[in-house]
Amino acid sequence: MDRNVKYLIIGAGISGLTFANYAEGDYLIVEKEDEVGGYCRTIKKKDYVWDYAGHFFHFSTEEFKKKFLDSVSADDIKYKDKNTKIIYKDALVDYPFQTNIHQLEKQEFIDCLYDLFHRDEKEDYDSFLDMLYGKFGKAIVEKFLRPYNEKLYAVDLTTLDKDAMGRFFPYADIPAIIDNMKANKDSTSYNNSFLYPKDGAGSFIQILYDALDGSKVLLNHEVVKIDNEDKVAELDDGSRITYEYLINTSPLNHFLDYFDGKEFKSLQEALSYNKVLVFNLGFNKKSKYTEEHWMYIPDKKVNFYRIGFYDNILDADKLSMYIEIGYGKNDVITEEEVEEQLKLTLENLHKLGIIDDETKLEEYSTIIMDPAYVHINTETEKRIQKFKEREAGNQIYTIGRYGAWTYCSMEDCMIAAKKLAEKLK
Numbered sequence: 001m002d003r004n005v006k007y008l009i010i011g012a013g014i015s016g017l018t019f020a021n022y023a024e025g026d027y028l029i030v031e032k033e034d035e036v037g038g039y040c041r042t043i044k045k046k047d048y049v050w051d052y053a054g055h056f057f058h059f060s061t062e063e064f065k066k067k068f069l070d071s072v073s074a075d076d077i078k079y080k081d082k083n084t085k086i087i088y089k090d091a092l093v094d095y096p097f098q099t100n101i102h103q104l105e106k107q108e109f110i111d112c113l114y115d116l117f118h119r120d121e122k123e124d125y126d127s128f129l130d131m132l133y134g135k136f137g138k139a140i141v142e143k144f145l146r147p148y149n150e151k152l153y154a155v156d157l158t159t160l161d162k163d164a165m166g167r168f169f170p171y172a173d174i175p176a177i178i179d180n181m182k183a184n185k186d187s188t189s190y191n192n193s194f195l196y197p198k199d200g201a202g203s204f205i206q207i208l209y210d211a212l213d214g215s216k217v218l219l220n221h222e223v224v225k226i227d228n229e230d231k232v233a234e235l236d237d238g239s240r241i242t243y244e245y246l247i248n249t250s251p252l253n254h255f256l257d258y259f260d261g262k263e264f265k266s267l268q269e270a271l272s273y274n275k276v277l278v279f280n281l282g283f284n285k286k287s288k289y290t291e292e293h294w295m296y297i298p299d300k301k302v303n304f305y306r307i308g309f310y311d312n313i314l315d316a317d318k319l320s321m322y323i324e325i326g327y328g329k330n331d332v333i334t335e336e337e338v339e340e341q342l343k344l345t346l347e348n349l350h351k352l353g354i355i356d357d358e359t360k361l362e363e364y365s366t367i368i369m370d371p372a373y374v375h376i377n378t379e380t381e382k383r384i385q386k387f388k389e390r391e392a393g394n395q396i397y398t399i400g401r402y403g404a405w406t407y408c409s410m411e412d413c414m415i416a417a418k419k420l421a422e423k424l425k
């Protein structure tokens, strides 16, 4: 059925739903899945509550925090002071590594301190890797920052922009590192505390969805083509939607596919990103780790780079985890690969002492986040910016973590979506 709307919104993730919450006038959200939420969906199996890998709320504004908290009972929210560790050799070191080198064995500590002191700091850096060496010195980089980020981003770190992680990177200068040795209070992280709804991140998304008119959210439909001159979008069932404004929140690498023209294809090919294979695992009993919220694993012999403990966040009595494994953009994650990685994951959890012989896997789910982390690169950034500016002239706006092609939190997505809705009023 053909329609005509003021705002056509592609995607019912946190960005699309927030835009619709603040839009003035007629809108239609087209969502290709059979439910809303995008990457902020929650999966429930048996006693386990899981997200698409950990999705915790680190609010920096009162507005969105209040929007959610006013709609739920206080008992339904867990507030936590972050407890995060690095599994380094056979020990646990507090995260971030660079401010906790004093927790390493003596010779390793001396190596890190010596190289930190003699680092080759520069005015400007060529890449993310260059920045790491320049700011932290060889030992900190080679013991943690390099192997960890190579596992996560699954790419050569010299191809990433020096600011690839923006404010999410825990920068620390020598005074901060030395101070932390005594005070042991990390002030470099953006998220020292967080909150999490007992029913998972998806329960907050439901609040955004419930505030909308359900008839304006078209599930199980995919936008497949855009005519940016005539302002018409075509859906997978052949229907056509004429719009005044098009708000895209689908990943830019897919969005560019909906247009005709070589320039779109060429930008699409230039986009680089990783994929993350996530396992949510529910076990029959607790692990020996009862306080930790998530852990970082730089060791390349271990298949995962980060793991999280939902049970320690939700105060549950059985181990409930997420496991993240990084892949390059061209890697194909087949069913056999998933099976192999699950086997390896259980073996490595055992080797690391997180599970033991009595621990049994009761339930699990598998998710492939594609894309997961976009690779920020100065040259491509400029081209994306140009594309956005040109299409804004056609009343097309591309927002959200993947639509805007950036590294940001759920709250950042909400802030950007609200700002755009208000601007277009």
Ligand SMILES: Cc1cc2nc3c(=O)[nH]c(=O)nc-3n(C[C@H](O)[C@H](O)[C@H](O)COP(=O)(O)OP(=O)(O)OC[C@H]3O[C@@H](n4cnc5c(N)ncnc54)[C@H](O)[C@@H]3O)c2cc1C
Pocket (backbone or CB within 6 Å): 010, 011, 012, 013, 014, 015, 016, 030, 031, 032, 033, 036, 037, 038, 039, 040, 052, 053, 054, 055, 056, 057, 058, 221, 222, 223, 224, 249, 250, 251, 254, 276, 324, 369, 371, 372, 373, 399, 400, 401, 402, 403, 408, 409, 410, 411, 413
């Ligand atoms: C491993 C990992 C962990 C994370 N942890 C956190 C965290 O702890 N805290 C935090 O704040 N953030 C976290 N994030 C970031 C968070 O997931 C994103 O910022 C947020 O979910 C992005 O929401 P969005 O609406 O912009 O995009 P999405 O959630 O991707 O929504 C886009 C929607 O568009 C739909 N769509 C796509 N193509 C089409 C089409 N052609 N037609 C119709 N619909 C379409 C999709 O199905 C989807 O529903 C994490 C991200 C990753 C990868």
